[in-house]
Amino acid sequence: MARDNPITRRTAMKLTGAAAATALVAGCSDDDDNGNGNGNGNGGFNMEAGETIELNGLIGGWEGISPDEIAGEENPTLILEDGEDYEIGWPEGDGNDHNIEIWDENDELVEDYQTDTTTDTEPDDQMLDITATEEMAYYVCEPHDNAMRGEIQVE
Template identity: 65%
Template sequence: MTHDNAVTRRTAMKLTGAAAATALVAGCNDDDGNGNGNGDGNGNGDGVTIAAGEDIRFDGQTGGWEGLEPSEIAGETNPTLILEDGEEYTIGWTEGDGTPHNIEIRDDGGDVVDDLETDQTDDPGDDQILEFTASGEMASYVCEPHENTMVGDIQVE
């Protein structure tokens, strides 16, 4: 191989490597910079449709609500829940990190909907479960003391 061909091949390889690195970085970035590519901060696309009557359970971790049940949200952090308008659901947390948490359902303005909130506790149990009928005013589920990290969207359709 001549010197010119070797230089050309090395240059092409460097450019190919740079293009691959750029593509890799571009694939990890999205419109809000959270790195999951979907813009909602939880890595699960457009949300998870929850069947009517389903029990929704979380592990309360200061860094976010970790999905336990149903299986579609297991392991997801702050998953977007898609609920059916007028249908009954339960939502709450049954495990935690020992830090006081609560769960609230809020509207777009940040107000609690229909008194759907629990008291703060570091020992979750049956008193950390809310029963409700899904309505269009519901926008999020939140832990009041950790509202910047323990917050997920609710979409009612």
């Protein structure tokens, strides 16, 4: 009977561990178009031209309300079509001061797309009519821009 070699056994265990880690990482890089693009490996949500995008204003992050594909998603990545019109905003919030603004890659306001900061939860007060342009990069609550920031991709 052959004697076990402890060095060979350790090397085999290391290789098995490395293979398992590689498989785990590979399994986490799902690149479909069903997610929010905020660290969970998903690419974003395609919004139909003319669509109304409603978010819940929460200090911890925007939460998707509608359309259905973004419902419950935190800071969902929105994929918009260049030159198309959309309505985006928050009809409900957590009672804290919020607004919504559209920013470019340099965190600068795009086309004066912003609402006043308010605790008012009336839908008409916190909705923006926008036309998608390539300079749009984020929708943001200015008072809470670290947590309440979602990505916009214009295609």
